[in-house]
Amino acid sequence: MSEVIIQAKALYKSYQTGHTEVPVINGINLSLHRGDFTVIMGSSGSGKSTLLYLLSGLEVPSQGEIWLEDKPVHSMDEAMMTLIRREYIGFVFQDFNLVPNLTFLENILIPAYLVKNDRSVLKAKALDLMTKMNILELVDRLPSEVSGGQQQRCSMARAIINDPKVVMADEPTGNLNSSSSAAVLDILTELNQQGQSIVMVTHEVKSACRANRIIFLKDGQIEDDLSFADDQSIEEKEVTLLQWLAGKDW
Numbered sequence: 001m002s003e004v005i006i007q008a009k010a011l012y013k014s015y016q017t018g019h020t021e022v023p024v025i026n027g028i029n030l031s032l033h034r035g036d037f038t039v040i041m042g043s044s045g046s047g048k049s050t051l052l053y054l055l056s057g058l059e060v061p062s063q064g065e066i067w068l069e070d071k072p073v074h075s076m077d078e079a080m081m082t083l084i085r086r087e088y089i090g091f092v093f094q095d096f097n098l099v100p101n102l103t104f105l106e107n108i109l110i111p112a113y114l115v116k117n118d119r120s121v122l123k124a125k126a127l128d129l130m131t132k133m134n135i136l137e138l139v140d141r142l143p144s145e146v147s148g149g150q151q152q153r154c155s156m157a158r159a160i161i162n163d164p165k166v167v168m169a170d171e172p173t174g175n176l177n178s179s180s181s182a183a184v185l186d187i188l189t190e191l192n193q194q195g196q197s198i199v200m201v202t203h204e205v206k207s208a209c210r211a212n213r214i215i216f217l218k219d220g221q222i223e224d225d226l227s228f229a230d231d232q233s234i235e236e237k238e239v240t241l242l243q244w245l246a247g248k249d250w
């Protein structure tokens with residue numbers, strides 16, 4: 001098995017609502033491996049998004065440890081965490097999260113400008129990614145002037161422009177129609193085939209079959225963990241996954 005790229009140890013997260021503390025992640029131990037396409041499933045409210053935010057350093061755990069390779073994210077200050085997050089994580093949100101008054105090209109370049117300063121090289125890289133994502137003709141458009149599928153492809157280009165070690169996606173196809181969803185999943189699959197590590201939250205069986213491993217969350221704990229065999233086709237994975245999900249609450 002390939003090396004561990006992200007590790008969670010005895011992870012807990014609770015939110016304060018009024019005077020009560022609501023536990024959301026309840027003792028998760030998890031190792032994610034380089035090159036894997038890992039999917040997180042589970043019913044609404046089971047803690048999928050919270051876990052993804054914790055693993056990416058966007059949320060701070062109440063207890064426990066998060067390691068990105070040999071970097072202890074849980075004990076970093078905010079400034080250090082921001083630097084590490086830029087190097088390690090590209091994040092894709094369900095609702096795209098593009099900056100409304102910036103063009104497609106400008107949106108893609110935001111994280112790149114934070115890290116490096118050779119603007120012409122970065123611009124060429126952004127245009128190359130836009131070509132691969134089939135959105136090159138939209139360079140000067142604002143997010144409000146294009147479809148959801150096109151916005152999500154822009155947001156994926158933004159997520160990968162700094163060559164992050166892991167791409168994290170929280171229901172990236174949740175707001176898309178089926179053909180746009182397929183295009184987004186095809187891009188993630190191709191990135192993974194090129195070696196990109198991916199962690200994706202999804203409710204959809206068809207989307208989950210793009211993964212090689214599925215983690216199932218229930219009440220903030222890992223209830224089950226499935227790895228597909230290397231030689232399984234998408235159709236075979238779907239049968240395996242539906243059997244595995246039978247009796248689970250999702």
Ligand SMILES: Nc1ncnc2c1ncn2[C@@H]1O[C@H](COP(=O)(O)OP(=O)(O)OP(=O)(O)O)[C@@H](O)[C@H]1O
Pocket residue numbers: 015016017022024042043044045046047048049050051
């Ligand atoms: N910032 C917050 N403050 C208080 N409670 C929160 C906060 N974020 C999440 N929660 C609660 O934590 C629980 C888990 O939320 P989370 O968003 O991780 O679930 P999820 O599995 O992603 O659900 P969904 O499938 O609906 O997206 C929910 O009960 C939610 O209400």
Ligand SMILES: [Mg+2]
Pocket residue numbers: 048049050170
């Ligand atoms: Mg969620």
